[in-house]
Amino acid sequence: MSDFPQMSFQQRTSQIMSQSQVQKMSQTQIMSLNLLAMSSADLRNEIYSYAAKNPALEIKSDSLESGVKSSRAEVSASSRFSDNTHYGSASASGSEASDNFQAALESNADEREALTDHLEHQLNAMKLSDEEKALCLKLIYNLDEKGFHILAPISFLDGENPLHNEEFLNKCLCLVQHLDPLGTCTNNYLESLLVQAKISGNASRLTLFFLEKQEHFDLLNPPQPAKIQKKIADYLLGQKKLKFTGENEKQLEKNDYSIEEIEDSLNFIRGLDPYPARNFGSTTTNYVSPDVIVRRNEGFSSDLPSDSMQEAEPEFVVTFAREFLPKLEISKEYSSLIKSAEIKEGDNGEQAERKRAELKFARNSVNEAKVFIESVLYRESTVLKAAQEIVSAQINFFRKGSRYLAPLRQKDIAEKLGLHEATISRMANSKYLACEWGIFPIGYFFTNAIGTAKTKVESEDEKNDSKKSKALPSKDSPSDGENSVLSKEAVKYEIEQILEEHKNDKKALSDQKISDILAQKGIKVARRTVAKYRSQLNINSSYER
Structure with a gap:
């Protein structure tokens, strides 16, 4: 009798663990299917969003961004596990009022001239070489609604063109920055303010100093001349000790700036526009990045005997366009924290409890990051395998063009890959394939x-x-x-x-x-x-x- 309750408890524990594992697998599958259904643009946003929430997931590199760094890179290890986060939420009535106001704004059509059209009209009136005009147009259509870069400008340079160097890029950037409104085609509001100040020609050295770096600009907060004067002196003294003094800072050291000069700089900066594109309308431009690239294999020969065709190289090479997505990795700091953690069972006290909490948080973060990376890899694998089957089924299309597109069902590809038809449907959603005939939605190849x-x-x-x-x-x-x-x-x-x-x-x-x-x-x-x-x-x- 005494063993019966114990056996019952063990059975219940086993059932609970089994249910927990099934639930965990289900959550992993749900994440994989959600990522599979996303377009490349949506997946990029999801990656950055997830990396911001999970410190164990790091973006190793991103070919479409220049100098992308995680915001947590400058956060110390000790502060990562702190409990200094504050949370808040709006009331139901406040949220409803905000939604109604947003709906009212969105219901009114934006009839203002588009920024891209306004800049392009000015560009067409200038005498430029074909190369300069082409790059300037790419820079213009790379601007968001605030007039800032979407992709890093350097990504538009053609590595095979000897003319496309850093000097040429800076010249084209300067051309667009001087168009009306002044200060567009920049990275952020601070660079826009600096460009506007330099173009004006009458900005003081102190004004340029404030706009040179974010840490200099932060000296203006609060905008009280007396406090700013003291902050400048303390900052320059600290930089001199560290031997990090720049050219503008050396010039500032030779002068004691008065309250009046600081007030003049403040008034000058107030007259600049941090968002010069705000008075223009926005046009919705859809940039399509192929998920899969199909290239004709130059080494393929159709003259080979049929017996040797199996061992020959394929007629078309199908590759996944990885360069359009960031490369991910697990944080080495979190991995080393888990490996080096030593908490003995007898340890008690606040410090031991904190270590246990940190270790648990690190393990959960690393495990979740691994699941996310595996889901991204599953998406890549599924899209690539499906694309290979599509190329095989539509071989005449890739040989001769759209005239020879054959009937193909999603069910056919699903059966060949051993997947559910719904999975293929998710795979085809918002994905694109590039080949010598152009860029096509993957759904284009499924036709009755x-x-x-x-x-x-x-x-x-x-x-x-x-x-x-x-x-x-x-x-x-x-x-x-x-x-x-x-x-x-x-x-x-x-x-x-x-x-x-x-x-x-x-x-x-x-x-x-x-x-x-x-x-x-x-x-x-x-x-x-x-x-x-x-x-x-x-x-x-x-x-x-």
Whole structure:
């Protein structure tokens, strides 16, 4: 009897642990599927957001950002586990009022001139070389609604062009910065203020000193001349001891600035605009970064014997575009903290309790960071494998172009990879594939079968019977004898080609006539379907052409 309660307790404990493991696996899977459904842009934002919340996850490098550093890099190890965080929340009525106000703002159309249009008009009026104009346009369309860089300007330089060096980049940056409004095409508000001050030509050395660095600008808080004067003296004394004195700081050491001069600098800075683009409208520009790149393999040869084709290099090389995403790693500091932690069972007291809390926090953070990295890698692996299967299924498209796009279902790819169809659907969401024919949404390659092309050789009786005979696919038809059906995009392409061939006809082709011509090519498409595809191609009806 005495053993029964103990066995029951052990069984319950085992069940609880098992349920906990199942729940943990479920959470991991949910994270993996959520990341899989994200576009590259959304995943970038999610990575930076997650890295800001989890100090054990660090961004090792980011090719699209110049000098990206985590905000916690300057935080000491001792303060990372402190309890000095303060939390607050708005009331329900306050949140509702804020939402209503935001909705009212968003309901009004922004009819102001777009910043990009305003800058481009000025640029077109300048005498620039083709290289200068091209880079300046890239810099202009790289600005956010505040007029600051989205991507690091250096990323727009062409490494293979000898003209594209740092001096050339600085020249183009200066050209855009001098356009109206002054101070756009900068990294942040402080650099914008400094550019405006330099362009004005009448900024004092003290003013330039305040705008040179963030730590100098912080001396102006609070903006009280007497306190600022004392802060300047203390700062310069500290820099002199550290031997970090810059050129402006050396000039400042030779002068004792009066209260009046500090007030003049304050008034001058107040006259500058930290956000010079605020008076202009914003245009929504969607930048598409391919998730997968497909390149034709120059080393591939179709002349090899069929037996050796399996060992030969593939015709197309499929690679995942990793350069568009930050590289992640586990914090070495947190890993070493876990390894070096020594807490004996007999240790008590506040210090031991703090160590236990820090160790628990570090372990949880590292484990969660590992799960996040594994989820990102799962996304990469799934997208890459699916893309490889798509290339294999749509090989004629990659060889000859969109005219040869074959019918393909998401279910087909799911079965080949042993995944659920919903997983492939998530994979295809907001992902792009780049190849020699352009950049396409991955969903573009999934298309239903539309027409049936007759590929069997007809008998002599059928050929002689004009009522029963149907034309074989012509040599210009995308049907190659292997596929008896055509994709939606292939039919659209055929419609475009037919209209292009007959564009100079005295009478425009009707939808029924187009359907008849398609039938002659072995493509069975109803008139209503032709009308639908013609409309999707933005081509007017025969009455309007």
